[in-house]
Amino acid sequence: MATTRQKRENKEIAIDLGIALVILVVVSSYFIVHDVFERWIAYTQQYEQWELDEFFAIFVALLITGVVLACRHIFVLGELLRDLEAAHKHIALQASIQTQQEKLAALGELSGGMAHEMNNALQPVLGLGELVRDGLKESGNQNHFEYMELILGSAAHAHLIIDNVLNFTRDKNIEMTRHDAFEILLETLSFSKSIMPTMIVFNISSPDENEARGVFLECDKTSLIQIFVNITKNAADAMDGEGTIDISLTQGAMPHSPYTPAVCISISDTGCGMDERITKKIFDPFFTTKDMSEGTGLGLSSVLGLVKMHDGEISLRSTPGVGTTFTLHFPTIRNNT
Amino acid sequence: MSVLLVEDDRNVRATVKSMLREIGLQDIYTCSNGADALRFFEEESSEVRLIICDWNMPQKTGIEFLREIRQSHPELPFLLITARADQESVIAAKDAHVTDYLRKPFTLADLKSRVTHILSHMDDDLIGVTP
Incomplete structure (x- = not known):
C-alpha cells in the first residue's frame, strides 16, 4: 500500500x-x-x-x-x-x-x-x-x-x-469430502427414509457392486441428506403421507456436459403432480402450493442451491394426477485418484 | 407394558404422559432427568419395555443416558424426543443407536405412528398393551 x-x-x-x-x-x-x-x-x-x-x-x-x-x-x-x-x-x-x-x-x-x-x-x-x-x-x-x-x-x-x-x-459448515458414490447416496437416502412417516415406502434400485465400484463423489453428507429429505418430503406430502417413492440410482453423464461422468438419481412419486405453471416456479424462493402452516416455500429453492454447490443439475417432470419425478445429476470421479 | 418417560420440563412431561395414555399406554413411569432415569432403570429395568426421553436435560442428557443404556440393553426401544431441529443432532442420535427420533412439538398422530412402528418391531411377548 x-x-x-x-x-x-x-x-x-x-x-x-x-x-x-x-x-x-x-x-x-x-x-x-x-x-x-x-x-x-x-x-x-x-x-x-x-x-x-x-x-x-x-x-x-x-x-x-x-x-x-x-x-x-x-x-x-x-x-x-x-x-x-x-x-x-x-x-x-x-x-x-x-x-x-x-x-x-x-x-x-x-x-x-x-x-x-x-x-x-x-x-x-x-x-x-x-x-x-x-x-x-x-x-x-x-x-x-x-x-x-x-x-x-x-x-x-x-x-x-x-x-x-x-x-x-x-x-452451515460445508465439508466436501470424497465418498464412494453409491455407498454415500444409499446411506443418505436411507437416512432420509428413517425420518419419513412410516406409511411412506422407499423402493430403491441401484447398480450392482461390480458396476458401482470405483465411482466417487465429492460431496457434503449433511447437504445430501438435506436435498433428499426435502425432495422426499415433498413427494410424501404430494401422496398425502402414504405411498411408494421410487428411487433409481444409475451411472451416466451430466446433461449439459456429456463427457463428464455423473451419477443420476431419479426420485418419483405417484402423488397429485403439478401443472406447468407450478413447475416453472417450483425452485423459486418462497413459492409454495402448501398451506401457510405447512410450507415455507424454501425447501426446493435450498435444494437447488445445494445441488449447484455440488456442481450438479436438477430437473423435474410432472403430470397432474399422475405424479412427479425429480432427476438429479452429480459429477463423479472414476477411480480414487 | 411399561414405558419410562424422561423429560425435565414439567408441562411437557405431563403432556406426553397424557398423549401416551390417549394412545393406550397406561403404565408410565416418569423421571425429570437422565441421572434419575438411570438410577430408576437400574432398579426397574425388567419392567421397562420402551424409553421415551428428552435430549436436553440437566445432570445427564438424553444422549448420555442412551449411551449408558445401550451398553447393557442394545435392543431396548428408545424414542428420543427433542426440540433440537438440526440434522447434525439427528445424525448424532443415530450414531448413538437411537431407535427412533421425534421432533418437538409433535402431534398425537406423530407420537402414535412412531410408538406403533416401534412396538410392531418388538417381540409379541414383550408387549402387554398394543396401542
Whole structure:
C-alpha cells in the first residue's frame, strides 16, 4: 500500500516538473523568438529595456506555470477527495457487513437456545390442544371446536417461524469430502427414509457392486441428506403421507456436459403432480402450493442451491394426477485418484 | 407394558404422559432427568419395555443416558424426543443407536405412528398393551 502511494507521489512530481518545464520553454521561447530581431537591432541603444523585457518574460512564464500547476492540483485534489470519500464509504460498508455478520452469528447462537425453549413451550399447546379439540368435536361444541382449530393452526405457524429463523441463521459448515458414490447416496437416502412417516415406502434400485465400484463423489453428507429429505418430503406430502417413492440410482453423464461422468438419481412419486405453471416456479424462493402452516416455500429453492454447490443439475417432470419425478445429476470421479 | 418417560420440563412431561395414555399406554413411569432415569432403570429395568426421553436435560442428557443404556440393553426401544431441529443432532442420535427420533412439538398422530412402528418391531411377548 505504502509502495503504491510512493509511486503515485513520484509520478505527480514528475508530471509537475514536466508541465513547468514545457511552459517555461514555450513562453520564454515565444518572447525570445518574437522580439529577437528587434532586440538585436536595439541592443546597443536600449540595453536596460531588453533586460527588463527578458525578466518580464520569465515572470509571465512563471505566473502561467503557477496558475496551470495550481489548476492541475485543484483537479488532482478533487480526485483525491473523491477517492477518500469512496474509501470511507467502503470502510463504512465493510464495518456494516461485519456488524451484520456478528449480529447474525449472535442471533444464530441465541436462536438455537430459543428454538429449544419455544418448541418445548409449544408441545403442550399442540399435544393437549389436539386432545381438547377432539373432545370438543365429540361433544358437538362446533364453535369451541373451531376456536381450538385456530389455536392449533396458530401454534403450528409459530413452530414454522422458529424453524425458518433456525434455517436462516444456522452455521452451515460445508465439508466436501470424497465418498464412494453409491455407498454415500444409499446411506443418505436411507437416512432420509428413517425420518419419513412410516406409511411412506422407499423402493430403491441401484447398480450392482461390480458396476458401482470405483465411482466417487465429492460431496457434503449433511447437504445430501438435506436435498433428499426435502425432495422426499415433498413427494410424501404430494401422496398425502402414504405411498411408494421410487428411487433409481444409475451411472451416466451430466446433461449439459456429456463427457463428464455423473451419477443420476431419479426420485418419483405417484402423488397429485403439478401443472406447468407450478413447475416453472417450483425452485423459486418462497413459492409454495402448501398451506401457510405447512410450507415455507424454501425447501426446493435450498435444494437447488445445494445441488449447484455440488456442481450438479436438477430437473423435474410432472403430470397432474399422475405424479412427479425429480432427476438429479452429480459429477463423479472414476477411480480414487 | 411399561414405558419410562424422561423429560425435565414439567408441562411437557405431563403432556406426553397424557398423549401416551390417549394412545393406550397406561403404565408410565416418569423421571425429570437422565441421572434419575438411570438410577430408576437400574432398579426397574425388567419392567421397562420402551424409553421415551428428552435430549436436553440437566445432570445427564438424553444422549448420555442412551449411551449408558445401550451398553447393557442394545435392543431396548428408545424414542428420543427433542426440540433440537438440526440434522447434525439427528445424525448424532443415530450414531448413538437411537431407535427412533421425534421432533418437538409433535402431534398425537406423530407420537402414535412412531410408538406403533416401534412396538410392531418388538417381540409379541414383550408387549402387554398394543396401542
